[in-house]
Amino acid sequence: MAGRLRSEASAYLRQHAGNPVDWWPFGDQAFEQARLRDVPVFVSVGYAACHWCHVMAGESFEDQATAEYLNEHFIPVKVDREERPDVDSIYMSATQLMTGQGGWPMSVFALPDGRAFYAGTYFPPRPQPGQPSFRQVLQAVHEAWEQRREAVETTAASVAQALAQAGEANRGLLGDLSVEPDGGQPLPPGGPAAEWGPVQVPSGEAGGTDHRAVLEEAVEVLSGQEDTVFGGFGGAPKFPPSAVLHFLLRHAGASRSDSAQRAAGLSARTLLAMAGSALYDQLEGGFARYTVDRRWSVPHFEKMLYDNVQLLRVYAQWAVQSPAGAERDLGCSVAAGTAGWLVERLQLSHGGIASSLDADTVVDGVHHEGATYLWSPAELRRVLGADDGDWVVSVMCVGERGNVTANRSTLHPGRPLDPDERLRWEGLRPALLAVRQQRAQPARDEKVVAGWNGLAVAGLAEAGELLGRPDLTAAAAAAADYLLSVHLDDSGRLARVSHDGAAQHFEGLLEDYAGCAEGLFSLYAATGEGRWYRAAEGLVLRAEAVFLRDGTLRDQAVPAAQVSAAAGAVPPADPLESATPSGTSLFAGVLATYAAYSGSVRHRELAGRLLGYLNRIAARAPRAAGWGLAAAQALAAGPVELAVTGQSAAATALIAAARASGSPGIVVARHTADPRREETAPLLADKPVPADGALAYVCRGMVCRRPVATAAALLEELGAAGN
Known part of the structure; x- marks a missing residue:
């Protein structure tokens, strides 16, 4: 039964090991069972920190009758989207195609070959207006499978064809990246060779392209998308624009042009808004995934490694670029708080860094979203006394009527504190934090993801250097040592995920290789230790061998057969970004860095060629290209x-x-x-x-x-x- 999940690296999968649903992990065995039994596959995708994943699990996957029906008529497959972003990406595309929206938990029904034919997200246990119950969905899908099989297969073929067309469009953004016929072969033994797999870059293109006009246009478009009232970009829900801020700070530092000044203002206003918001944990440091409202006052409480490592880097850089004064002090404070939280709460004893803290806190066996972080006015007065308690109630926006529950709220000033307020708050904060640490705490997902740990190495190394904190540099080195000793094997193959000091079999994606190289190059810059440079060089060159083939870039070395079928046999290569930088933009950035260290014209030209997609996307959707824009900004400068x-x-x-x-x-x-x-x-x-x-x-x-x-x-x- 679901005991198959007990030994999985993913905390999310292990959370479901005791369900009455007979879960399988994603793989050939599950789909072969579906073929042998002639039933569809139910693919349930989520992640450990996801609140609504917990809700659907409690309502449906722990219900005996629902589980029995699901087991009888389907092969249920549980997927951690963080462990298998390849599976998540293609089925999310299918879900969005079929429903016009997406999210987690994601619920997909697929043929035994992997092609999707019906999908949705969260389904309730009982029908709601405009939404069927999960049992009704299961019954309808089973009926269609038994009585209208031809229509089901036609739908699956149509979805796969549409996803293939979308995949070709993504590849079209990148254009042709032709290499010599042997360019896709493994690296020769004994280390990298300069003549290996030279990239043929047409003259006047790629590395020779001047991106300056594109970069200035992106800043102008972002200016028009700014929330000029509450900061940030867009409305609710509001996410931290981490990669975009990385670009804006680089653009601001590139010159004294009007565009650079505009970028400086955009980044500063967003950074100030987030620092005073409920997105940022005012007691312990670290950022939540997003806020559900435009005012940044009600967070979705999960704390993800990938958000925090990017924001750590951004706030540290903002601090050193700012003149002495309030902004520099605030940038240093937020960077130090985020780094401290990351090392204290996510770094594991072996040096690797865990993926996330849950959105929920389990109290008396019941999941409560954000329960660890909330306060009532009465609680604040009881801990701090009447005078200080009333002051915190006023300054930290805690009303008698709560903004999250009936009487409990987040702590956030909603604005930068003045120097006197900050001094008083820093004096009161330890007492509140001590009380909060006695509460039940959110669970930690202890799987180690290679690419995110690489970005963490970069963030900690840079923060350690910029803030004068050798302890942070040491934390970065510990994480890097873990990656090289556990995730990287003797052949240079990088595993995406490990748990409890053991790597899993799934090979890293392009984003993992490039993310780890990014971190190792940053650690080399901070320490001067040659071993970090050599390891980064090896990852860059292997990534070139594995992911650049037949003139095209691929996000994955060898897609799973089911993923390939669902995608219409088009190898995935998506340069656009979401919460994390895309593999394409990360790879372009590390190629530019490697070229600057090594003098390789070929790799610099390849970096420029990879960023050609910016000419087609940056002016229309710059928020989907922040890291790529930052890499292009570095290329425009040389890099120096x-x-x-x-x-x-x-x-x-x-x-x-x-x-x-x-x-x-x-x-x-x-x-x-x-x-x-x-x-x-x-x-x-x-x-x-x-x-x-x-x-x-x-x-x-x-x-x-x-x-x-x-x-x-x-x-x-x-x-x-x-x-």
Whole structure:
């Protein structure tokens, strides 16, 4: 029965191991059972932190009668969307095609070959106006399967054909990425070879494209989409625009143009709004997934690793780009709070970082959304006393009538606190946090996802450097060590997911390889340790071998047969972004970084070619291309290459000055006087280590300007280089 799920890496799957539903994990065995029994497959997709997934589980999957009907007439398959984004993506596309909307839990009915023919999201246990019950859906699907099989198969064929057309359209955004015939072969033994698989880039295209006009147009479109009342973009529900903020900060640091000033204002207003909102946990740090309202006051309480690592990076960079004062102080505070929460609550003892905290808190066996985080006025007065309690009630928007439950609310000021308010709040916060930590806590999903951990390594490494926090750099190194020792095998193959120190069999997607390379390059920049550079280089080159074939980029090395059938046999390659950067945009970014370190013109040209889709999408939907725009902004600047040699303290001071300049996507290599450090990146070649102090070389395309020894001179050189 559902005991099949007990040993799965996914906490979400293990949550369902005790259901009376006879769940199978996604795979060939489940679909073969459907073929042998001649029944459809019911694919239920969700994730551990999902509130409505818990609701449907309690109402339907734990109901004995419903489970018996489901077991008799279907093969039930449970999928963690975070573990298998390939499965989630194609069935979400099918769901949106058939219903016009999507979400989780997702409920899909498929043929034994994997093609979808009916889909929806949450179904209630009893009929509601305009919505059938889950039992009614099951009965209707079973009846159609038994009595109208030809129509079912026709629908499945039509859906697969439509998804194939959509897949071809996505591939059309990327265009042709032709490589030589042997470009798809495995890397030669003994390490990367410069001549391996050269990319044929037509002259005047790709790497030679000037993206500046596209970048400025994206800023203009984003300006028109801003919520000028409450900050951020769009209405309810309101999500943190993490990748877009990454781009806006890079654009703001690129020049002093009107467009750069507009980007600086856009990013600052959004960052200020989020910092004072209920999206940000004012007691412990860390961000919720989104708010259900436009005012940022009622969060959907799950806390996801992928949101927090991106926002950690953004707030740290905003802090150093801001002049001394309130904005810099706030940026440092939010970055430090988010990093502290991430290390304290998500980093596991082996160094890997868990995926999420649940939206729900289980109290007396019952799921309550956000229960850990809510306060009533009476509770605040009881903990803090009447005077301080009343002050918090007033400043943190806690009314006698709650904004989440009848009498309980989130804590959030809804605006930046003034210095006196912040001082008083920081004095009261520890007492409230101590009380909150005694409450029941949300569950943690302890599966480790490679790509998200790679982004976490990048965020922690950069925050450690920018905030002067070596403990954060050490946390980044621990996570990187875990990835290399557990997720990466001797052949260079990267596993997407691990649990309890053991990697699972499913190979990482393009986003995993590129995300890990992004983190390792950032850690190399922060530490100068050559092992991180070598590991990042290996991931970039293997990703090129595995995912770039026959002139096209693929998100997945070898799609599962059922995913391929559902997609109409078109290999998935979607450059557009949602909550996380797409594999395409991440890969373009690390290719640009690798080219800056190595001097590889071929890889720089490939990065530019991959970003060609921005010309077709950035002006229409810039919020679906934030990371790609950020990568293009770095390419437009060079990227600027900074090689620093010399004494550690002096080198660190020069690098800090360069980081604060806001130079977009600046690539840093350092070689200190420590004899144990080795010159790894070619960018450092032939750059001597001075006996005293440090020297900084500003380069573009491996062509370097004269070395300088002071921060002031370095800033002049960065300005001369176009930044």
